[in-house]
Amino acid sequence: MDTTTDGARRPAFAAAIVAAGAFAFEAWFFNAAGRRGEALAGGLIWAAFCSAIFAWIAIGGRPDPARRVFFFTAALAFIPSFIAHLVETRGHMAVTSAEIASGQVPFCHIAITTSLIPAALLRTLDFPAQLSGIRAAFYPMLAYWLLSLLTIGRGWCSWVCFYGGLEDGISSLPRRARVDIGPSGPVLRRWNKAILAFVALAGMGTLVPVYCDWLCPFKLVTEYAEPTSLRSFLALIAFVGLFLSLVVVLPLLTKKRTQCSLLCPFGAMQSLLDRISPFRVAIDTGLCVSCGACDRVCPMLALNPEARSKGRPESSCVKCGTCFGSCSKGAIGYAIRRQSPTPSLPGRTKAGGSFFETLLSPALLFPFTALSFGMIISSGFSAETMTRLVRLVATGSFLIGGGR
Amino acid sequence: MEPFLLGLSSAASCLVSCAPFFAPALALESGSGRARRSALLGLFLAGRLASYACVGALVGAIGAAAAGFLPPETDRLLLRAGWALGGLLLLLGGLAGFEGHALCKHLAAREHPGASALGLGIAAGLNVCPPFLAASGRAAALGLAGGAAYFALFFVGTSIWMLPIPLLPRLRAKASELRSVARIAMVLLGIYFLVILGLLGWS
Numbered sequence: 001m002d003t004t005t006d007g008a009r010r011p012a013f014a015a016a017i018v019a020a021g022a023f024a025f026e027a028w029f030f031n032a033a034g035r036r037g038e039a040l041a042g043g044l045i046w047a048a049f050c051s052a053i054f055a056w057i058a059i060g061g062r063p064d065p066a067r068r069v070f071f072f073t074a075a076l077a078f079i080p081s082f083i084a085h086l087v088e089t090r091g092h093m094a095v096t097s098a099e100i101a102s103g104q105v106p107f108c109h110i111a112i113t114t115s116l117i118p119a120a121l122l123r124t125l126d127f128p129a130q131l132s133g134i135r136a137a138f139y140p141m142l143a144y145w146l147l148s149l150l151t152i153g154r155g156w157c158s159w160v161c162f163y164g165g166l167e168d169g170i171s172s173l174p175r176r177a178r179v180d181i182g183p184s185g186p187v188l189r190r191w192n193k194a195i196l197a198f199v200a201l202a203g204m205g206t207l208v209p210v211y212c213d214w215l216c217p218f219k220l221v222t223e224y225a226e227p228t229s230l231r232s233f234l235a236l237i238a239f240v241g242l243f244l245s246l247v248v249v250l251p252l253l254t255k256k257r258t259q260c261s262l263l264c265p266f267g268a269m270q271s272l273l274d275r276i277s278p279f280r281v282a283i284d285t286g287l288c289v290s291c292g293a294c295d296r297v298c299p300m301l302a303l304n305p306e307a308r309s310k311g312r313p314e315s316s317c318v319k320c321g322t323c324f325g326s327c328s329k330g331a332i333g334y335a336i337r338r339q340s341p342t343p344s345l346p347g348r349t350k351a352g353g354s355f356f357e358t359l360l361s362p363a364l365l366f367p368f369t370a371l372s373f374g375m376i377i378s379s380g381f382s383a384e385t386m387t388r389l390v391r392l393v394a395t396g397s398f399l400i401g402g403g404r
Numbered sequence: 405m406e407p408f409l410l411g412l413s414s415a416a417s418c419l420v421s422c423a424p425f426f427a428p429a430l431a432l433e434s435g436s437g438r439a440r441r442s443a444l445l446g447l448f449l450a451g452r453l454a455s456y457a458c459v460g461a462l463v464g465a466i467g468a469a470a471a472g473f474l475p476p477e478t479d480r481l482l483l484r485a486g487w488a489l490g491g492l493l494l495l496l497g498g499l500a501g502f503e504g505h506a507l508c509k510h511l512a513a514r515e516h517p518g519a520s521a522l523g524l525g526i527a528a529g530l531n532v533c534p535p536f537l538a539a540s541g542r543a544a545a546l547g548l549a550g551g552a553a554y555f556a557l558f559f560v561g562t563s564i565w566m567l568p569i570p571l572l573p574r575l576r577a578k579a580s581e582l583r584s585v586a587r588i589a590m591v592l593l594g595i596y597f598l599v600i601l602g603l604l605g606w607s
Contacts, residue, residue, distance in 0.1 A: 121416045190581065194588030197428070201589065202596055205424035205531065206607060210596065231606045 011358035012058035020051035042383025050375045057367045063321030074378040075165030079221045081381040094226040100128040106136035113265040114203030126207045152370045153277025154270040158320035159370035163218045171251035179253045196268035217242035257299045271315040279366045282341035285311045287331035294323035334362035407554045411561020414535030418562035425490050425528040431586035435579030441570035444521045451525020456555040463543045464551020479532045486530025488602025493523045495594025501587035
């Protein structure tokens with residue numbers, strides 16, 4: 001082992017130990033209060049998993065594939081937990097008109113795109129959720145989103161969003177893309193901004209969450225309005241069609257996150273507001289040899305020759321770091337504001353800096369911050385899914401109390 | 405003074421509910437100067453005033469003699485007519501920006517932003533919202549001329565927050581991208597307003 005690599009690994013090991021402590025504290029803080037002991041145990045197991053993921057990132061010198069393992073696992077943990085909870089409390093996944101009228105639907109972060117302006121100007125929520133009192137209410141989600149915006153920005157879409165995790169995992173399954181949509185990227189990217197404008201304006205005009213009513217593909221794996229009329233039946237067909245096409249078939253064919261790139265209004269909003277975040281992905285134009293390898297692997301259509309020449313990806317970049325591993329020159333990495341990127345190859349990690357400089361470099365600081373947010377959001381449902389799996393093995397039932 | 409204050413107190417609500425009608429059209433003009441944007445907003449507001457005055461006169465004329473305010477089915481009809489008209493104008497305006505298809509070229513050749521802004525203002529004026537209902541309740545007792553005057557003053561109060569919009573900075577660098585995003589959004593809004601809300605009445 002050369003001294004450069006060795007010098008870079010000591011702070012990486014130290015960072016992994018610090019992160020393990022922080023994640024264990026988060027698991028205790030968000031799972032212990034007022035909940036069963038098994039929830040805390042599940043939370044601590046999830047914290048150990050996140051610590052292992054961070055150690056893999058820190059010592060490996062790049063986020064992927066460790067990030068993707070975390071992200072996909074969290075998404076897979078979310079779906080059974082959410083659906084099982086619905087079946088236990090309602091007896092089915094469909095949300096009834098009475099539940100909508102009483103505002104008992106958990107608030108989803110994507111609904112911030114339509115709820116924000118009416119809530120700010122009219123103090124009215126256009127989504128049938130509670131304002132406060134539970135974790136899945138409007139104000140807690142708003143506070144969490146604002147905090148993440150100030151730190152990781154659009155990194156939310158590759159480290160926190162449990163919907164994005166599902167698509168990210170599916171898009172990584174095939175070995176190579178069968179359909180190349182790279183060159184159409186700039187034109188296609190305008191679609192999700194247009195969808196954002198559409199859902200925000202239509203929501204303002206009608207005080208109805210239009211995206212949730214008609215366009216959200218993830219209704220299929222969460223909850224949807226009971227199909228009791230032609231309208232709700234057509235909406236269900238739209239959800240099925242969008243899920244199969246944008247979350248399953250197109251990601252498998254293109255290896256791109258098509259729903260996140262083209263449809264998701266929350267992602268578009270994060271792109272527009274990402275400048276608030278201090279972290280960004282940067283390209284060292286001095287090291288870049290314009291081979292285009294990063295363009296091909298970017299799941300978000302954020303890299304192209306023009307972006308590379310500017311030294312930064314397009315605003316659709318979700319800071320996943322998938323491109324880092326494709327660059328043979330180590331020219332792409334995380335950076336703070338307008339600094340040069342921290343090189344992403346393990347043997348090239350800044351060994352010239354002091355221990356603390358390396359420890360606090362964006363290459364370690366961003367994954368730690370992003371994983372912390374991901375851990376906070378996912379620890380509750382991941383712990384619950386683990387508990388349910390144990391129950392399934394012990395009792396043969398995934399449901400707590402057998403459901404209704 | 406009362407209708408003006410009623411309008412003023414609900415100006416935020418009016419800004420929010422009218423935004424889908426004027427925001428895309430103004431986004432198309434994000435690279436234009438303030439004079440042009442002011443003129444378009446002026447036409448939008450003129451259309452809105454025309455709608456308000458007509459509704460006020462209608463409410464005043466029939467309301468004094470009958471129910472005292474607009475019956476629910478009339479509200480619903482007005483609302484759907486507003487959505488359908490606004491949706492149609494947004495759809496035509498959005499499609500005019502796409503090249504390649506004969507229909508889009510035909511629409512682009514006949515595109516008239518001023519007339520479109522006026523029409524969208526008329527549609528927005530029919531968007532029955534809670535402050536609008538409150539005003540119609542008061543106008544009902546005032547007769548034809550009184551009702552129209554009441555709604556005209558109500559309109560002035562509701563428009564306060566819209567007046568600074570043309571003063572927003574000109575976006576030359578991003579104007580092309582913004583225009584293309586606005587066109588797509590207009591088509592989507594047009595389809596949603598015209599078909600879902602206007603024709604099918606699924607609000």
